[in-house]
Amino acid sequence: MPSITPLRTFVTRLTALYDRDLPETAVQGEAAGLLRDLVAQDDWLPDAFAQPDPERYSQYLLHCDPLERFSVVSFVWGPGQKTPLHDHRVWGLIGMLRGRESETQFERDADGRFRATETTYLDPGEVATLAPGVNDYHQVANAFADRTSISIHVYGANIGGVSRATYDAQTGVEKSFISGYSSPLVPNLWDRSKNAGAA
16 A cells, blocks of 8 residues: 555645745745655555546545645546646646646637647656646646556645636637546545554
8 A cells, every 4th residue: 555645745735835825826836846746756646546437537636725725636547538628717736647648738819719839748757837817728638548647736726616617629619617526535644543654
């Protein structure tokens, strides 16, 4: 059983950032460094939160701040799976844990339609940032057609409860959605009764 200590440490440190009453951009900037540390090693994510679904990508909640100031989510991508073009409406970070992910950014034209601007790739240990009004429209995909990829996402809200939208790139038509999560369970970060290797 993997040790979830790195995840607990990440959550504790990110919570402490909010206690410093920093501007949101400063929280995101410092959180990116913390996330980079977390995804630098791939030995802590419990198997239950790393399982692909054959039909669609999975979004497992790992932790939500009690005040819903941030959430930490594992995205598990089966071979070739991808999101529709969508937004977030809160700041976000993507840290690559396992495999490879492509991210295609979009800009919205005056007529409401979208055009792709660039596609970048994330490899294990790398972190990308998202911010409303800056680069909030994108499509994410597993860059591999033959294996699972896993990324760890951090958002400046309880992302599973945020009203967001997907878009038709050709027409600009918007469809509202609230994503929720793929599992009703979260890892138990706080039970220290187990031995050090499992806690």
